[in-house]
Amino acid sequence: MPQTVTASLIKIITVLHEPDGYIDLILYNPSIAKNAGPGQFVMMKAAPVNDPILPRPFDIVDTFPREGTFRLLIKINGRGTALMNSLKPGDDVFITGPLGKPITDFSFSSCAVLFRGCGAAAVLMFIREAKKRGITVYGIASAASSDKLVCKSEISALCDEYLVATDDGSLGLQALGTEVLKNIVEGEGVDRIYSCGGGPFYLPYLMEVQDRLPVYLFLESYMGCGVGHCHGCAVPKKSRPGDPVQYTLVCQEGPLYKLDEVEDPCQIYQ
Amino acid sequence: MPDLSVTFAGITFKNPVVPASGTWEPLDAPDTGLAMSELGAVVNKTIFKEPRAGNPPPRIWETASGMLNAIGIPSAGADDFIKKKLPKIRKHADKVIVSIAGYTADEFAWLAKKIEQTGMADMIELNLSCPNIESHTSWSTDPALLAQAIVAVKKAVKLPVIAKLSPNVTDIAEMCLVSESSGADALTLVNTFRGMAIDIKVKKPALGNIFGGLSGPAIKPLALYAVYTAYERVKIPIIGMGGIASWQDALEFILAGATLVGIGMYTFVNPLCMRHVISGLSNYCSEQNIEKLSDCIGKAHPAT
Numbered sequence A: 001m002p003q004t005v006t007a008s009l010i011k012i013i014t015v016l017h018e019p020d021g022y023i024d025l026i027l028y029n030p031s032i033a034k035n036a037g038p039g040q041f042v043m044m045k046a047a048p049v050n051d052p053i054l055p056r057p058f059d060i061v062d063t064f065p066r067e068g069t070f071r072l073l074i075k076i077n078g079r080g081t082a083l084m085n086s087l088k089p090g091d092d093v094f095i096t097g098p099l100g101k102p103i104t105d106f107s108f109s110s111c112a113v114l115f116r117g118c119g120a121a122a123v124l125m126f127i128r129e130a131k132k133r134g135i136t137v138y139g140i141a142s143a144a145s146s147d148k149l150v151c152k153s154e155i156s157a158l159c160d161e162y163l164v165a166t167d168d169g170s171l172g173l174q175a176l177g178t179e180v181l182k183n184i185v186e187g188e189g190v191d192r193i194y195s196c197g198g199g200p201f202y203l204p205y206l207m208e209v210q211d212r213l214p215v216y217l218f219l220e221s222y223m224g225c226g227v228g229h230c231h232g233c234a235v236p237k238k239s240r241p242g243d244p245v246q247y248t249l250v251c252q253e254g255p256l257y258k259l260d261e262v263e264d265p266c267q268i269y270q
Numbered sequence B: 001m002p003d004l005s006v007t008f009a010g011i012t013f014k015n016p017v018v019p020a021s022g023t024w025e026p027l028d029a030p031d032t033g034l035a036m037s038e039l040g041a042v043v044n045k046t047i048f049k050e051p052r053a054g055n056p057p058p059r060i061w062e063t064a065s066g067m068l069n070a071i072g073i074p075s076a077g078a079d080d081f082i083k084k085k086l087p088k089i090r091k092h093a094d095k096v097i098v099s100i101a102g103y104t105a106d107e108f109a110w111l112a113k114k115i116e117q118t119g120m121a122d123m124i125e126l127n128l129s130c131p132n133i134e135s136h137t138s139w140s141t142d143p144a145l146l147a148q149a150i151v152a153v154k155k156a157v158k159l160p161v162i163a164k165l166s167p168n169v170t171d172i173a174e175m176c177l178v179s180e181s182s183g184a185d186a187l188t189l190v191n192t193f194r195g196m197a198i199d200i201k202v203k204k205p206a207l208g209n210i211f212g213g214l215s216g217p218a219i220k221p222l223a224l225y226a227v228y229t230a231y232e233r234v235k236i237p238i239i240g241m242g243g244i245a246s247w248q249d250a251l252e253f254i255l256a257g258a259t260l261v262g263i264g265m266y267t268f269v270n271p272l273c274m275r276h277v278i279s280g281l282s283n284y285c286s287e288q289n290i291e292k293l294s295d296c297i298g299k300a301h302p303a304t
């Protein structure tokens, strides 16, 4: 039987506006703090208004079961997230979660985790879980510039190696994250690659390298409910030529997919 | 405790709140705390005879106080529904309304009969907004086709039959009359309004299917108009829906003439919306000393 998911007003404990253009929230809900696993997300609606109307999906960055709290990191983007920019400690937001399939497969001994921008939000708990099991983790953070790197201290403290690629060279290598990844794959070597964010920039290399080792993606898609009622988040599964197309619901079977499980991720992976 | 029960096409529902077809999947989605047994009835996502994969993404797009969808009614088909889902819905739900669709009138009738034979449905809802394959127009936008589908189903089954109509017509009350005279026992008003959006970032239609259906608070005044005008013209009872987000919205539909009310996309906004509507209606009746909510049905119309 499916798990029980919290759907209620939840209090915000702290709000940080860093880095610029992001809000970093701690929220109080002991059930989510206790039950959320790596790879899971919540749907959040900041205000009881009808415009914008839909809740927005955000990864659960981290949980603090003893305090009964969890953390979200939100990039201010369009109309819904712009409203969230004015949230203060003590405000209530409507949250449904934890949602999506928690990651439970840790049957490998090393991995490279590539993430760009708020992709960091999806990978922190996953990296911590991998480290608990003694897995060697190479973290590769990529961003436009050094001031856009999020969760830098937390993720670098967890990883065996933490490498940075910036578009402007303000920190680490001035290169695409995939160039740093390539060096690791061809140098030390890893069992698996996990990738979140970066979209079309990362895909050409990921598509190429998946012949050699398994590549996993944290997928994003437009979500209505985030739960499984609307079928809005569907993306096409890889099918053999001539076979009828089948879809997978990202909110239920994802957000993590093996790259060769889904069709044409260039179109859906943003 | 005020009495929220209503009698609809000869069947008594313990309260008037039902999910709009295709917007609440209690068997597939994780449990968010709302039980099937709390609702007046459970309505499934429309099934066809054969499995359907649904439309390519993007399937949804947020609009001002609403959303467009072009989901494409994915389902595993009639056999899977009857074997795996219907028995569980029957076990937990107070009343069961099974939503079906077909590409031909014969298919509608065949599927209705198949559902009736399970003995697990209380009513059948015909989703008449899907296209007829021979004409490529939707059943409920052409009076002759509409009559054809309803007559075929009524010949095949004894269960009460609800015609769910599309609002994309000049005069929906006219289509309600056609449904009534073809033997429909009740009406569901309304399905989504046809619309579209353009994604200016890529200068292309936002939905994979180009066109979609608009739902949510944006359509509430239009849906309410459909229910109010239909109530004036037909005698068969109505399930009113379109943009209901609160008990106040639900009450508007009841006052306009709806016996049951459906909640669709607002379940996406708040998975407990249907529970809030039920408790809100109950509190309203208590505060207003209304003994039976059913006394409110159609009360916005001038007394005759």
Ligand SMILES: Cc1cc2nc3c(=O)[nH]c(=O)nc-3n(C[C@H](O)[C@H](O)[C@H](O)COP(=O)(O)OP(=O)(O)OC[C@H]3O[C@@H](n4cnc5c(N)ncnc54)[C@H](O)[C@@H]3O)c2cc1C
Pocket: A041, A052, A054, A055, A056, A057, A058, A059, A060, A073, A074, A075, A076, A077, A078, A079, A080, A081, A082, A118, A121, A122, A219, A220, A221, A222, A223, A255, A270, B062
């Ligand atoms: C599983 C998942 C986890 C996510 N985790 C995070 C996170 O931890 N931190 C973070 O900052 N962002 C995250 N995102 C992206 C985030 O949901 C979008 O940035 C946000 O929905 C945009 O809303 P808006 O109001 O700013 O934009 P608007 O343009 O107003 O949004 C309009 C509609 O499009 C949808 N939408 C727009 N952009 C995206 C997108 N990139 N992905 C999915 N839907 C989108 C919105 O949800 C809304 O329904 C995640 C997305 C998914 C699917």
Ligand SMILES: Cc1cc2nc3c(=O)[nH]c(=O)nc-3n(C[C@H](O)[C@H](O)[C@H](O)COP(=O)(O)O)c2cc1C
Pocket: A230, A231, B020, B021, B022, B023, B045, B046, B069, B071, B073, B099, B127, B164, B190, B191, B192, B214, B215, B216, B217, B219, B241, B242, B243, B244, B262, B263, B264, B265, B266
């Ligand atoms: C995502 C989605 C899926 C839907 N699927 C169906 C369906 O399978 N069958 C059907 O008869 N109506 C379907 N509808 C229409 C709803 O049942 C309802 O008539 C309409 O959305 C208006 O109600 P609302 O504004 O409360 O959503 C769907 C609506 C949405 C938003």
Ligand code: FES
Pocket: A222, A223, A224, A225, A226, A227, A228, A229, A230, A231, A232, A233, A234, A249, A250, A251, A252
């Ligand atoms: S977002 Fe509604 S089913 Fe996935």
